[in-house]
Amino acid sequence: MIIIKKLKEQGQKVAILKAEVTGxxxxxxxxxxxxxxxxxxxxKEIEKLILHYLHLxxxxxxxxxxxxxIKKEQIELIGVTHQTIQQLAIEVYAEIFTPTIKEIEEK
Amino acid sequence: MTTWRMLPYIRQDGALNxxxxxxxxxxxxxxxxxxxxxxxGWNPSTVTIGNFQCLKDEVHDQECHKRRVHIVRRITGGxxxxxxxxxxxxxxxxxxxxxxxxxxxxSYEEIISPIVNTLQEMGMPASFRPxxxxxxxxxxxxxxxxxxKQGVLLQHGTILIDVNPEVMFxxxxxxxxxxxxxxxQSVKKVVTSIHEHKPQMDKEKILPLLIAHFSKxxxxxxxxxxxxxxxxxxxxxxxxxxxxxxxxxxx
Numbered sequence: 562m563i564i565i566k567k568l569k570e571q572g573q574k575v576a577i578l579k580a581e582v583t584g585x586x587x588x589x590x591x592x593x594x595x596x597x598x599x600x601x602x603x604x605k606e607i608e609k610l611i612l613h614y615l616h617l618x619x620x621x622x623x624x625x626x627x628x629x630x631i632k633k634e635q636i637e638l639i640g641v642t643h644q645t646i647q648q649l650a651i652e653v654y655a656e657i658f659t660p661t662i663k664e665i666e667e668k
Numbered sequence: 669m670t671t672w673r674m675l676p677y678i679r680q681d682g683a684l685n686x687x688x689x690x691x692x693x694x695x696x697x698x699x700x701x702x703x704x705x706x707x708x709g710w711n712p713s714t715v716t717i718g719n720f721q722c723l724k725d726e727v728h729d730q731e732c733h734k735r736r737v738h739i740v741r742r743i744t745g746g747x748x749x750x751x752x753x754x755x756x757x758x759x760x761x762x763x764x765x766x767x768x769x770x771x772x773x774x775s776y777e778e779i780i781s782p783i784v785n786t787l788q789e790m791g792m793p794a795s796f797r798p799x800x801x802x803x804x805x806x807x808x809x810x811x812x813x814x815x816x817k818q819g820v821l822l823q824h825g826t827i828l829i830d831v832n833p834e835v836m837f838x839x840x841x842x843x844x845x846x847x848x849x850x851x852x853q854s855v856k857k858v859v860t861s862i863h864e865h866k867p868q869m870d871k872e873k874i875l876p877l878l879i880a881h882f883s884k885x886x887x888x889x890x891x892x893x894x895x896x897x898x899x900x901x902x903x904x905x906x907x908x909x910x911x912x913x914x915x916x917x918x919x
Contacts, residue, residue, distance in 0.1 A: 567843075574747075574799075577725070593725070593918050595718050595747035597799070599772065599816055604720065637772055640745075640799055 566652040574640030578611070578649035582657055587615050596640035603636045611650050620654045623647040669887045672763075675706035676890060677875060682714030682740035682751070683909035684901060688893070689760050689822055690743060690908075691901035696762055697818035701897065703763030705882050707875060710751040710758070714738040715839055718746040718813065722918040731838050741915045742824075744813035746800065749826060750836050755861070757871060757878065759783070760824040765816055776800050776812060779823045782881035783810055789877060792865050800825075807860035827878070828861040829871060 564580045574596040581589040590612040598604055610630055614623045627643040630636065680688070685708060695701035713735075717726050719742055726748040732739050737750075751758065761779055768775040777796045784802055787794035787809065797803040802810035812825030833855035837848050862869050893901065908914045 577722075591722075591918060593720050593722050595721060595745070597745035597772070597814070598720065601719050601743070601745065601815060639772055 564653050564656050566649045566656075568645050568649055570642070570645055573642065573645065576641040576645050576649060578646070578653055580615070580653045580657070585657060587612060587653075587657070590615070592646065594641060596638070598639070599637040603634060606630060606634065607636075607638075607646075611646065615650060615654060618654070618658075620647065620650040623650050670767075671702055672883075672886045672888045673702045673704045673891045674879065674883070674888050675704065675708075675892065677707050677709070679709035679711040679753070681712065681905075682710060682716060682738040683905040685710065685714075685758070686716070686740050686742060686909045687904035688897075688901040689762065689824060690904050691897045692760075692762050692893070693817060693820045693822050694900065695894065695897050696764065696820045701894065703761075703767060705759065705761040707757055707759050707878060709756075709871075710753050712736055712738060713753040714740055714751045715748060716740050716742050716751060717748045717915075719743055719815075720745055720918065721748060723916050724919070726841055728839055728841060735839070737839060739915060740909050741917060742813060743817075744815045744822070744824065746811065746813035748840050749811060750839055751826065752830070752832060752835070755828065755830040755832060757827045757829065757874060758824060759827070759878070759882070760822065761882075762820060762822045765819055765821045768821055772814065773798050775821065776814060776823070779814075780810070780812060780825070782884065783825070783827055783878065786874070786877045786881045787862075789881075790862070790866055790869060790874075792862070802827075804860050804865065807858055809860050809862070827874070828859070829869075829874065830863045831855065831859050831861045833859075 562582045564582055567577045569575045574594055576594040579591040580587050590608045592608050610626055624643040624647040692704050715727050717723055727739055768778055780796055780802055784794045792804045794802055794804050800812045801808050810825055810827050814823040833852040837851040
């Protein structure tokens, strides 16, 4: 299953987070959109970070972790904020781990 | 004063256009070519997508195929762009990073300023709109995208001469808009073109003005690509920019 969450904040670019999920396991993450990132190759590091924190079930720590990574690796993320990326990750997490109304009713 | 190279205007297919930019970037990085700017067109019309976009999410690829519109992924970020073979002038500028501001948004503004000045000279109230656009009366007339690799800055962008929202609707996937007429109306609110303000201006009149503004305070020579750049561009067009593995990199 692929979960897709999309966000465009005022004055910013579109950010899309796609998570490939098997059962409750997130097997891969893809961050897409019309933002800019320098260097472009750092996207892999950012996706790895998001996946790591989702596996730890700590999506709300992503913004701070991204901030550290960006400073350490001198990455420039333009048109999307760490907070937007964290929000997308939280929404992905919520969709995987929040039971549907049907599941609740069946219990 | 550093000598800049300006390439003669050319219309090429999308893969070769993008490959040419990359070939020049590598040549400048190796110290084999001078800083360069060029103006070019697209033959045939092409949709380019940004480096971080998923082709299938952004483009009606079957419709592109039907209309013989090519699709190419850029090495720069940003959004999906429809390059009409008659409707725009595209530019690229490549130089060592140290020629421009380290601050990316400032560098967009620096590089875009000759286009702003050209439009103002034509009598249009153009201005830079961060992050990477030029607006005339709050509507976008130019989009731009930048990358920095191997110590070289590449920025390319479009200057809209004419806009065809009906064709854009057929080719580009726009979220939440299912009706062509609604899309057309909304495009007209946010996008403008030179012809909307100055219908008498055509490419032949606009290009010399752009060249003059880009050349200001520069020592410019008009020169073709070197044979090595030309060969590398053809190789990159074949091995990368016309290949599915590249254009469908994000799925």
